[in-house]
Amino acid sequence: MKMSIQTGLAALAVTFMAAEAAAVQGVITMPNGSKREGDIKWIVRDKAYSITEKGRPIEMQLKPDEIADLQIPRPRELDAAIESIRQGNAAAAVPVLEKLAADYLMLQWDKPATRYLAEAHVQAGNADKAIAVCEKVIAANPEAAYLGEMAPAYWQALIKRDRLSKVEDLLSKAIKTGDRLASANALIARGDLVQAAGDTAEIAKKALRDGYLRVITLYKSERAAQPEALFKAAKCFEKLGQTQRADQLRTTLKGEFGSSEWAKK
Helix, strand or coil: CHHHHHHHHHHHHHHHHHHHCCCEEEEEECCCCCEEEEEEEEECCCCEEEEEECCCCCEEEECHHHCCEEECCCCHHHHHHHHHHHCCCHHHHHHHHHHHHHHCCCCCCHHHHHHHHHHHHHHCCCHHHHHHHHHHHHHHCHHHHCCCCCHHHHHHHHHHCCCHHHHHHHHHHHHHCCCHHHHHHHHHHHHHHHHCCCCCHHHHHHHHHHHHHHHHHHCCCCCCCHHHHHHHHHHHHHHCCCHHHHHHHHHHHHHHCCCCCCCCC
16 A cells, blocks of 8 residues: 555656646757757746757756846747737637746746736736736746736736735836836836726826826837827826817827727727
8 A cells, every 4th residue: 555655646746747847949048159949948946947959868957047048939829819818708818828828937928928818817807816827927037027028917907906005116116127118018007006096187187197198208119018008198188078189199099009909999
């Protein structure tokens, strides 16, 4: 019986290691410019990357600061899942995005997958799930809470749960990084944070002044942030009864960013 239990535990260990051993094809660039191509995975326990190069059965571990660049091909399933969410079919996208977020942890595509997974959960009214999936990524990469593609979705989920002081702290960190896109996204979230306080004219003015209009005027070069800022600023001007200003912003949104999700809302 004892041997049976040990055998079972060994089998479980093998199963666990096999699950951990899932890897994806990619290229690691070393600080000296040399490249290593092969099967790459993130080892949670060791906080390191493992790569088994093509034609070489030796597994090498590298810490993140020992790597100059990491290139992983975009997973084909990601775009289809994003399109499902945009078409209002988040239920179909969630399991796909959950798998991508897990399979690509620290492998470049975990943050985009988690961003849309969080958005799907927020759309479904489950901000707690959105926060939980984001914090799995943040546990491996703390900067993801305020820098990069996933951060704005995380902030939105926190706002939904009224964790406003936490959001304010993360927005300050985003701005301090000096990354212009992070700063632009933080200003949009600051406008959202202001609007979370109520639905008055004064609040709409403050959201415009402290958030959306700053992005539109000071961060024009950050085109990825412009559509959301234009859309939300137009909504604020509508609340203030300034329909001409709102129409001007919507014209810019549809003319310059017609393919964006914000132009289609």
